[in-house]
Amino acid sequence: MTADFFQDRPAPYGCDPAQTRGRLFQEPESPTRSCYQRDRDRIVHSGAFRKLKYKTQVFVYHEGDYFRTRLTHSLEVAQIARSISRALGLNEDLAEAVALAHDLGHTPFGHAGEDALDACMAPYGGFAHNDQTLRILTMLERRYADFDGLNLTWETLEGVVKHNGPLLPPGGGNDGGGEKLPTTLAAFQERWDLELHTNPGAEAQVAALADDIAYNNHDIDDGLRAGLFTVDEVAELPLVGPVVRQVCDRYPGLERSRLIHETIRRMINNMIVDLLAETRERLDRHRPGSAAELRALPEAVVSFSPAMFEAQRPLRAFLKQRMYRHYRVNREMSKCKRVVTALFDLFMAEPNTLPTQWQEDVAKQGGQGDRTVLARLVADYIAGMTDRYALAEYARLFDMDAKT
Structure with missing residues (x-):
């Protein structure tokens, strides 16, 4: 990555803490931290965040201490989000806060636990981990004397709720393409409009793609170390193969553990460089002058290139078949x-x-x-x-x- 990728001053389309829309419950500002730093700190100190240490990413906690948990995954997403935000001149603290909070609503046992709980809750409004995250942030954390939840800023809550994109069609209306909003979000939206028909801020867009970068690459790492597939097998994939060959050519005879790590770190770098290049092209095309203008655009500005999106498809298909649906994983998830x-x-x-x-x-x-x-x-x-x-x-x- 060259110095050209880095913006040396805050971008006008980033979220400025001085322009925050505030908190649902008014509080005096901190004399030592910006509002987004304060949000990040409240998330890190929450009980829900600590519990991510023993929540499944793919492997149940007792299968080994080396494999990633929801906590280590969230920390890795936050690190990637901060790096990308710094390069784009965005607010790193806001991106980090969204990244650290994005998985708080997950059940035990990963997506298997969520699927089971959603089935149980089907007669009662269903269950979705994104909606549960909002419940935690606005209701279930009971630490403060003046309010339930963490009383985060509008920008952090908006970013967590919408980090994967708008939840309502342009123009509003309280259904997302024929589907009702989740229970908690629908109720909260009546109290405080999160503008669900627009894109999220750039920092939340960064956090969403940092999540993709983290889990794609780190699931390869965990799958290889668990023996679910081999380096030779993933080397057949378009996103992985060229990197494996590059590492092997430069370091012939490199031991397996170092080969895996060197491959993963280079893949992460390749995806970040691609994202920065595509995002800069979109920013040059749209030229948003503020965070509000960026939210109102017809497309997300933080994005991978079409070629990178296409290269990820076979990787995700491979991981779905060889890891997420591996019989060993299926047996654990069934239990x-x-x-x-x-x-x-x-x-x-x-x-x-x-x-x-x-x-x-x-x-x-x-x-x-x-x-x-x-x-x-x-x-x-x-x-x-x-x-x-x-x-x-x-x-x-x-x-x-x-x-x-």
Whole structure:
């Protein structure tokens, strides 16, 4: 990457903390931190963030300490997002805050846990991890004396909610292409308009693609180290093969672990360089003069090139077949789904088995007479579990020999 890629002053289309739309609950500004730095710090200090340490990325926590968890993945996304934002003259702190928060709503056991909980919640409005993230940030974190949630700025909440793009068609309307908005988002939108029909700010767009860069490359790393496929097999893929050959030509006989790392780091660099080049072309074409103008554009400005998008397709197809659907992964995820389903069914049938605090919440919110309220509280409890806590809770409730 050359110095030409780096912008030496803040871009006019980046989010300026001095121009923030503020917080839902007014607070005095920090004398030592910008509003976006404060958002980042609140996320890092939250209970939900700490629990990501024992939440599955692909492999359940007990399969090995080396494999990535939701926590290490989020840290890697944040690092990539900061680097890209710095090169584009964007607000690094905002990009980092969105990156660190984007996975807070994930259940234990990754997408398998989410699928199981969504199926359980189907009669009660469903479950989606992005919506759960908003619940955590605005309701479920109970740390502050003056409000529930973390009371983040409008820009951070907007970025987390919309980091994958607009949720409503242009012109508004409270349905996303015929689908209703998720429960929490629909209710929050009535309180504070997040402009769901527009693109997110540039920093959130960066965080979304930093997520793609991180999981594509690091899933290759984890899959290789787990023995699900070999270097020779991934070398057949268009995005990986040229890099493997480049490394092997320069370092003949390089040991396998170093070959893997050198390949992964070069692939990450290639994707970042491609993203910066394509994004600069789009910025030159549209020339947004402010963050608001950038949000109103008909397309995202932070993007990979068409060639890079195309090169990622066979990689994602390979990972889907050889990693995410590998029989070893399928067996673990099958067990995990049964754990989540069994916990949900028991708590719905016998809410008096919930911990005392959760029983009090059921009583306060009317869950004793309203199954939908009860189901949402049960989903909150299960979604907040780590992998190991969910397995321990399952044992406590279903194993006669386990301590309660």
